[in-house]
Amino acid sequence: MSIEKYRKNFLKEVEERVEEGQWVKMCMQCGVCAGSCPFGPHWEHTPQKIFMMIRAGKREEVLTSDSMWMCTSCYNCVVRCPRKLPITHIMHGLAYLSKREGLMPKNQPTAQFGQLFWDNLTKNGRVNELKLSLGMYFKDGFSQGIKNAMAMQSVGMGMMKAKRLNPMEILGGHGIKDKSGFSAMLKKAKELEDARRKLA
Amino acid sequence: MANKQYSYYPGCSSQNGASSSNLMKSVESMVKLLDVQLNEIPDWNCCGASIGYAGGGELPRIALSARNIALSEQHNPGQEIVATCAACWLATREAKERLDHSATLLAETNEALKEAGLVFKNEAPPARHMVEVLIDDIGYETLKSGVKKPLEGIKFAGYVGCQTNRPFGIDGESFENPMYLDKLIESMGGEAITNYDQKVTCCGGALAFSEPEKSQKQIKDIIESAYDHGADMIVTPCPLCQANTEIYQNEVNKRYGTKFNIPVTYYSQLITVAYGGSGKDAALDGHIISPTKLVDIASK
Numbered sequence: 001m002s003i004e005k006y007r008k009n010f011l012k013e014v015e016e017r018v019e020e021g022q023w024v025k026m027c028m029q030c031g032v033c034a035g036s037c038p039f040g041p042h043w044e045h046t047p048q049k050i051f052m053m054i055r056a057g058k059r060e061e062v063l064t065s066d067s068m069w070m071c072t073s074c075y076n077c078v079v080r081c082p083r084k085l086p087i088t089h090i091m092h093g094l095a096y097l098s099k100r101e102g103l104m105p106k107n108q109p110t111a112q113f114g115q116l117f118w119d120n121l122t123k124n125g126r127v128n129e130l131k132l133s134l135g136m137y138f139k140d141g142f143s144q145g146i147k148n149a150m151a152m153q154s155v156g157m158g159m160m161k162a163k164r165l166n167p168m169e170i171l172g173g174h175g176i177k178d179k180s181g182f183s184a185m186l187k188k189a190k191e192l193e194d195a196r197r198k199l200a
Numbered sequence: 201m202a203n204k205q206y207s208y209y210p211g212c213s214s215q216n217g218a219s220s221s222n223l224m225k226s227v228e229s230m231v232k233l234l235d236v237q238l239n240e241i242p243d244w245n246c247c248g249a250s251i252g253y254a255g256g257g258e259l260p261r262i263a264l265s266a267r268n269i270a271l272s273e274q275h276n277p278g279q280e281i282v283a284t285c286a287a288c289w290l291a292t293r294e295a296k297e298r299l300d301h302s303a304t305l306l307a308e309t310n311e312a313l314k315e316a317g318l319v320f321k322n323e324a325p326p327a328r329h330m331v332e333v334l335i336d337d338i339g340y341e342t343l344k345s346g347v348k349k350p351l352e353g354i355k356f357a358g359y360v361g362c363q364t365n366r367p368f369g370i371d372g373e374s375f376e377n378p379m380y381l382d383k384l385i386e387s388m389g390g391e392a393i394t395n396y397d398q399k400v401t402c403c404g405g406a407l408a409f410s411e412p413e414k415s416q417k418q419i420k421d422i423i424e425s426a427y428d429h430g431a432d433m434i435v436t437p438c439p440l441c442q443a444n445t446e447i448y449q450n451e452v453n454k455r456y457g458t459k460f461n462i463p464v465t466y467y468s469q470l471i472t473v474a475y476g477g478s479g480k481d482a483a484l485d486g487h488i489i490s491p492t493k494l495v496d497i498a499s500k
Contacts (some may be wrong), residue, residue, distance in 0.1 A: 019253075019257070019258040038401070038402040038404075038418055039407070039411075039414055042411075042414055070407075070411075070414075072250070072362075072402050072404055072405040072406070072407050072415075073250030073251075073362070073363070073405055073406075074362040074363075074366065074402035074405065075362060075363065075366035075367040076362070076366060076402070078366065078367045079366045079367055079369075079375045080375075086367075088367075092253035093253075093258065095253060095254060096253055096254065096257055096258075099254060100257075109410035109411060110251070110254070110406075110407055110410040110411060111254050112410070113251065113254075113406065113409055113410035114251045114252070114253065114254025114255055114406075114410075115254050115255045117249070117251050117252060117254075117255065117406070118248075118252050118254060118255020118256050119255060121212070121245075121246040121248065121252065122255075122256075125243075125245040125246065126212045126215070126245060126246050127212040127213070127246050127249075129212075129213065129218055129219055133409075136409055136410070154450060155447050155448070155450070155451070158447065158488040159219065159447060159488070161488070162222070162485070162486045162487055162488055163217060163221065163485075163486060164217070164218065164219045164220070164221055164222065164486060165217070165218075165219065166216075166217030166218070168217070169217065174212070174215050174218075176243050176244070176245050177243050178243055178316060181315060181316030181317060181318075182245060182267070182316060184315035184316060185263055185267060185312045185313060185315045185316040185318075186256070186260050186263060186264075186312070187315070188311060188312040188314075188315045189257075189259040189260040189262075189263040189308070189309070189312035190256075190257065190259070190260050192259060192308045192311060192312065193257045193258060193259035193260070193308070194257075196304070196308070197257070199257070
């Protein structure tokens with residue numbers, strides 16, 4: 001198995017398989033990231049703890065953690081980190097690895113929304129906000145979807161009145177012209193990255 | 201021939217009928233009034249935004265921005281890329297930075313771009329934010345000199361948010377207390393609440409959708425402080441900040457028993473109105489909570 005060589009060294013695995021993972025060893029455990037995070041109170045493990053857990057080889061605990069999915073990409077930790085670690089990107093990278101390894105928590109809402117967003121934008125090259133919203137409401141089935149949509153009805157109607165949500169988008173909506181070149185580009189990019197990072 | 205021209209990347213949420221179409225409309229009016237020409241990048245695609253990481257890895261996301269930069273180099277040669285959306289600007293700038301620093305990523309990105317018949321030549325300078333065009337290329341004094349209807353009597357809480365401010369930010373500004381938005385407000389004759397303490401607080405971003413409860417706590421803090429400081433309205437440069445702080449006010453009210461009803465506008469709407477544009481030019485009809493004090497000035 002290709003990841004066998006990392007068995008005893010999770011830090012090395014993170015360095016080679018995670019976006020900006022080579023920075024993890026630079027963490028000096030000051031905790032400024034933990035104190036700067038807007039969603040700090042909701043993390044199972046703070047970034048600081050995640051970094052120490054990586055060095056301690058706690059592969060499963062890290063990759064099954066809810067924590068990385070709490071990142072709002074506000075970059076507060078990045079600009080405050082005294083060692084200038086790109087913490088936001090490392091969190092994104094860890095989240096992506098956990099997804100690719102099938103270890104992410106079940107029904108994690110941000111993981112689900114992120115995947116919906118990616119599938120939505122890659123289809124036509126641009127985001128279709130109506131389909132994205134409906135996709136999120138209906139992710140847990142039809143009846144829950146109707147409940148969710150009803151609960152958010154006033155928000156949706158307000159947006160339509162302000163001409164900031166177009167019901168006609170359901171028929172297709174905005175998109176780029178060169179969809180085939182765009183899709184081929186993304187397919188190639190994924191292949192290259194999967195090979196380099198040994199993602200199955 | 202306009203005084204200045206740039207290669208323009210509007211972004212998904214700015215399109216017609218999308219959540220920040222009022223940003224796009226007011227920016228288009230604003231640049232006409234300022235004699236700036238924006239040349240849209242032909243066939244631009246989504247930048248992947250802050251939440252694209254879950255579905256796309258690093259390289260596919262970089263390829264998204266590299267495609268936009270390559271198209272800009274090809275069709276708008278020699279022009280700087282200007283973005284109005286915080287996420288578009290960040291992703292475009294970040295991609296170039298990664299490609300500048302990694303020969304591996306650069307080679308792989310170009311291999312992927314070849315599939316779309318494009319090349320990333322890396323000729324274009326880093327993407328810029330529209331605000332930088334205003335304050336660096338035009339300047340506060342020049343901006344002020346063109347004001348026809350000063351925004352007198354309106355108190356603004358300048359909400360800068362995250363991604364217009366971090367990790368790159370506007371040159372010469374601090375991450376913790378950037379002042380440019382306050383200065384822009386004052387240049388237009390409005391009153392800026394300079395001690396507004398939530399100006400760089402995160403609105404939850406994309407997680408307003410997936411983690412509404414946690415995000416609405418953020419939104420509550422941002423709005424509450426605007427009220428505490430006597431603001432008539434909030435003004436922001438970011439489309440997602442605008443959407444989150446405006447459209448969820450009712451949800452926040454339900455959750456916290458508050459009675460928030462404060463308009464959230466864009467800097468481009470302020471400038472358009474102050475420069476004599478109509479309410480329609482400034483897309484003041486594109487709000488759920490109408491910025492009535494701005495509407496009054498526009499219709500005077």
